[in-house]
Amino acid sequence: MVDDGRMLADVVPFLVCPVCGADLELAGHRLLCPGAHAFDIARQGYANLLPGNARPGTADTPEMVRARDEFLRAGHFTAPADRLAWNVSRAGSGFVLDAGAGTGHYLSRILDRSPDTVGLALDISKHAARRAARAHPRCGAVVADLWRPLPIRDGAADTVVNVFAPRNAAEFHRVLREDGLLFTVTPSPRHLGALVESLGLLSIDKRKTERMDTALAGYFKLDSRQELEAEAVLTHDEVATLVGMGPSAHHVPADRLRERLDRLSDPLPTPLSFVLSTYRRLE
Secondary structure (H helix, E strand, O other): OOOOHHHHHHHHHHEEEEOOEEOEEEHHHHHHHHOEEEEEEEOOOEOOOOOOOOOOOOOOOOHHHHHHHHHHHOOOOOOHHHHHHHHHHHHOOOEEEEEEEOOOOOHHHHHHOOOOEEEEEEOOOOHHHHHHHOOOOOEEEOOOOOOOOOEEEOOEEEEEEEEOOOOOOOHHHHHEEEEEEEEEEEEOOOOOOHHHHOOOOOOOOOHHHHHHHHHOOOOEEEEEEEEEEEEEEEEEHHHHHHHHHHHHHOOOOOHHHHHHHHHOOOOEEEEEEEEEEEEEEEO
């Protein structure tokens, strides 16, 4: 199916050229700037705004994106998604930037709850952007690197959302309006409980939240923090999907994971633990 760019139209006014920083405009199946830099819109509806010298080496693979989409659609992370959407809706955002949006699952929940809001899903994975572009009628999607200058105008975003993704404090600060809010969702050290050791997964640093506050200091001030605890009863296949959509997928081979799962009960009670933090932009 060919998309004519309408899924990007609502967010184009907030975009800038990643090469020269000039404003972009929609022209047929491309985004153009006055400096004659052009960026094609893929048939799935997203635009790739990575500079030519960028290398998406940390991007999620097609397998990881499929695993994440499958797991999230099953509703296992409903608690953080719904709480995040509720908090953002209270902020009254007109334009939400989801930085590290993945498949657009969380942004879609936000837009469902906020009918007057448009959103941009930004991710370094083109495989994720393909899904995010179709996640919601008021959602646009671009491929971009969070560690580079974001292709967003200064002060354009009312809200920045960052769910299980890297955080670029300086760029988040730049693209947010003066009284804008940053919402982050991170796993707590209790996330997945004993499964971390049983399956040889990467553990969560006990000082992760403290380190995040430190990394954002100077740009943002903590406004509020909520801890969300839940439990899911997951089959071995669902646990494998959960592992496959995160960083442990790079460290635990699929065959080794299956061997370790076979030693455990099926299904498995699995603790889920998240930290939802709200930060205010400093002047």
